[in-house]
Amino acid sequence: MKKRKDDILNRVEETLGVLDRIEKVGPRPFFYTRLMARIANAGPAAVRSKAVKKLGYALYALIILLAVNGYSLYKSEQWRQMDQESSVETFIENYHLGIPTVYAIGENDLY
Amino acid sequence: MKELQEDKLVSELKMGSESAFRDLVERYEKKVFSVGLSFVRNVEEAEDVCQEVFIEVFRAMRQFREESSLSTWIYRIAVNKSLEFIRRKKVKKRFAMIASLFGSDNSVMDIPDFKHPGLALEDQEKGKILFEAIAKLPEKQRAAFVLHHVEGLSYQEIADVQKTTLSSVESLIFRAKQNLRKLLYDFYKNN
Numbered sequence: 001m002k003k004r005k006d007d008i009l010n011r012v013e014e015t016l017g018v019l020d021r022i023e024k025v026g027p028r029p030f031f032y033t034r035l036m037a038r039i040a041n042a043g044p045a046a047v048r049s050k051a052v053k054k055l056g057y058a059l060y061a062l063i064i065l066l067a068v069n070g071y072s073l074y075k076s077e078q079w080r081q082m083d084q085e086s087s088v089e090t091f092i093e094n095y096h097l098g099i100p101t102v103y104a105i106g107e108n109d110l111y
Numbered sequence: 112m113k114e115l116q117e118d119k120l121v122s123e124l125k126m127g128s129e130s131a132f133r134d135l136v137e138r139y140e141k142k143v144f145s146v147g148l149s150f151v152r153n154v155e156e157a158e159d160v161c162q163e164v165f166i167e168v169f170r171a172m173r174q175f176r177e178e179s180s181l182s183t184w185i186y187r188i189a190v191n192k193s194l195e196f197i198r199r200k201k202v203k204k205r206f207a208m209i210a211s212l213f214g215s216d217n218s219v220m221d222i223p224d225f226k227h228p229g230l231a232l233e234d235q236e237k238g239k240i241l242f243e244a245i246a247k248l249p250e251k252q253r254a255a256f257v258l259h260h261v262e263g264l265s266y267q268e269i270a271d272v273q274k275t276t277l278s279s280v281e282s283l284i285f286r287a288k289q290n291l292r293k294l295l296y297d298f299y300k301n302n
Contacts, residue, residue: 026141
């Protein structure tokens with residue numbers, strides 16, 4: 001058991017030892033030419049696309065904000081109506097206005 | 112071509128000199144490529160990151176306030192661009208996974224078989240395992256570890272690159288080593 005643990009620890013140290021043997025390598029030849037070609041091709045367009053991206057994010061944020069506001073406005077209106085209706089119902093219930101009394105019955109209903 | 116002194120190089124770069132820019136690229140391409148390679152673990156993608164770094168340097172040169180050295184500034188851009196690249200790749204991967212659920216065929220190729228061009232053949236297998244483990248470290252620990260152990264930067268230089276204190280770099284590298292040892296131990300235990 002201990003031997004296996006030691007073996008594993010040795011392998012860990014050997015693997016970490018690779019870090020001391022890494023040689024510096026550069027990109028493939030003609031890197032500068034490819035880089036300049038990319039700068040020439042995508043220079044102003046890339047800057048513009050960055051600005052467009054930022055504007056896009058702002059627009060998305062605005063749309064989400066408006067949608068949330070609209071939804072909460074719609075919901076609050078619904079709740080206000082429900083509140084009003086329920087308060088009228090409670091009033092009717094409290095004063096027994098829904099139950100027809102003898103005074104509310106028309107003359108025709110008596111005969 | 113005789114190398115320019117750093118301050119002269121910076122002033123010429125700020126004036127838009129192309130020969131100064133070429134000089135800068137020649138001076139730093141290996142360093143930037145090496146950082147990119149340690150993060151993205153793919154030669155073509157590392158070159159892509161390398162190009163992005165120099166494009167950023169080219170664009171932002173006029174805003175470079177010389178509060179840090181040119182090399183610190185370039186290393187900072189290289190680390191940020193590498194991490195950005197990895198995040199973008201992760202998003203693309205997730206998107207491809209979702210798209211594949213709906214039958215779309217835009218899958219992103221994942222290349223797990225990484226061969227570091229700076230390693231000898233006999234070290235390739237260990238190198239692959241090591242960089243796989245490094246990729247699992249948290250971003251700050253990964254950056255500090257790569258800058259110190261692969262790039263050979265001092266703790267103070269790393270503190271400047273990461274805009275942090277010397278003690279926090281020490282702690283980041285200490286924790287990175289601990290985590291790496293644990294990750295590698297678990298890997299060898301299970302394989």
